[in-house]
Amino acid sequence: MEDNNNKIADDNDKAEEFEFNFINIPWDDRTKFSKIGIIALLAAICLAIIGGVLNNFILHYKSFYKNTQQTHELICRIVKIEAYPFVARIHLASTQQLLCLGAVISSSSVIANGVCVKSGPIRLGLGSPSNQLCKKGFTVDLVDPIRHDGAISNTLVILTTMEKMSSCSSTIKISEHVDFISKAYILGRPLLADRVTKTLSRQPATLLSADEITNISLIPFKNLKKSSMICVKDLSNCPVRAGDLLIQDDEVLGLASTSVHRTDLSNMACFADLNVVRPELTELL
Structure with a gap:
């Protein structure tokens, strides 16, 4: 029973250590690999946001252009x-x-x-x-x-x-x-x-x-x-x-x-x- 309790405690420590290392560790204390990973993640998020904005802009522009064409067709x-x-x-x-x-x-x-x-x-x-x-x-x-x-x-x-x-x-x-x-x-x-x-x-x-x-x-x-x-x-x-x-x-x-x-x-x-x-x-x- 003690072994099981110790195992659970060890798992919780590892989880806390992992969570600490991934999110809360100071920037200066991170490894080079960790810094590259964080930068890559942030860059991916930024690119995704920019891509979404551009996609919406393009769809809006196409819709506006199409509506403009239709409007012109209605004008005698x-x-x-x-x-x-x-x-x-x-x-x-x-x-x-x-x-x-x-x-x-x-x-x-x-x-x-x-x-x-x-x-x-x-x-x-x-x-x-x-x-x-x-x-x-x-x-x-x-x-x-x-x-x-x-x-x-x-x-x-x-x-x-x-x-x-x-x-x-x-x-x-x-x-x-x-x-x-x-x-x-x-x-x-x-x-x-x-x-x-x-x-x-x-x-x-x-x-x-x-x-x-x-x-x-x-x-x-x-x-x-x-x-x-x-x-x-x-x-x-x-x-x-x-x-x-x-x-x-x-x-x-x-x-x-x-x-x-x-x-x-x-x-x-x-x-x-x-x-x-x-x-x-x-x-x-």
């Missing part, structure tokens, strides 16, 4: 409104909120999506806001609805003013024929529209042929007539909103049928074909 190309004098900005009269866009098709008339007049009395913004002749906008004296089965509201509208618009705008022709080979582009409201809109968004688009439109499932447009629409593909993530203009060869093809704030997996959007209502427009203008 911005163009000055002066470059497109045929574009009318339709504002809510009470708050000057920019509701949607329209196309100037005569010296006194603008064609727009029917949803643009649902919110209340409106005013037309034309030309540069810095131009004193154009700054205050134009009143809408007459609204003529036109039935259109390719528009989300099933209606387009002709907005007529008795004021002189020619000093602030130019007209654009409605295209009679669609060139499915040539590129088209979409003019839309800027992402951050305010009361004094000085820019528009612009993005290219590839037109779908009539056969392609027939074969695709237009879930967001299930109540609309496909033959009265023009659809485009290969869009970026730039939003397409109701009333945006589809342009080709300096002629207007259509007005966006509905809002697509971020295009779906098909990268597709559809527009009310303006050529469908050409006879009605001829009677009104």
Whole structure:
């Protein structure tokens, strides 16, 4: 029994001696090998900490860079409104909120999506806001609805003013024929529209042929007539909103049928074909 107690005591002494030698022994009393071991251990700990910090920094930088790229993908190309004098900005009269866009098709008339007049009395913004002749906008004296089965509201509208618009705008022709080979582009409201809109968004688009439109499932447009629409593909993530203009060869093809704030997996959007209502427009203008 005594032998066992002595053995346990010896083991405890050895443990205490080892713990003392490894941790608490003064630096000057350590052997050269012990000093090298301690330095190596500290260096390893420092390198591990530095490695962890660098790794986190690199991961954060990659994430930031990726997010920056994604953000840039969401930003549309911005163009000055002066470059497109045929574009009318339709504002809510009470708050000057920019509701949607329209196309100037005569010296006194603008064609727009029917949803643009649902919110209340409106005013037309034309030309540069810095131009004193154009700054205050134009009143809408007459609204003529036109039935259109390719528009989300099933209606387009002709907005007529008795004021002189020619000093602030130019007209654009409605295209009679669609060139499915040539590129088209979409003019839309800027992402951050305010009361004094000085820019528009612009993005290219590839037109779908009539056969392609027939074969695709237009879930967001299930109540609309496909033959009265023009659809485009290969869009970026730039939003397409109701009333945006589809342009080709300096002629207007259509007005966006509905809002697509971020295009779906098909990268597709559809527009009310303006050529469908050409006879009605001829009677009104």
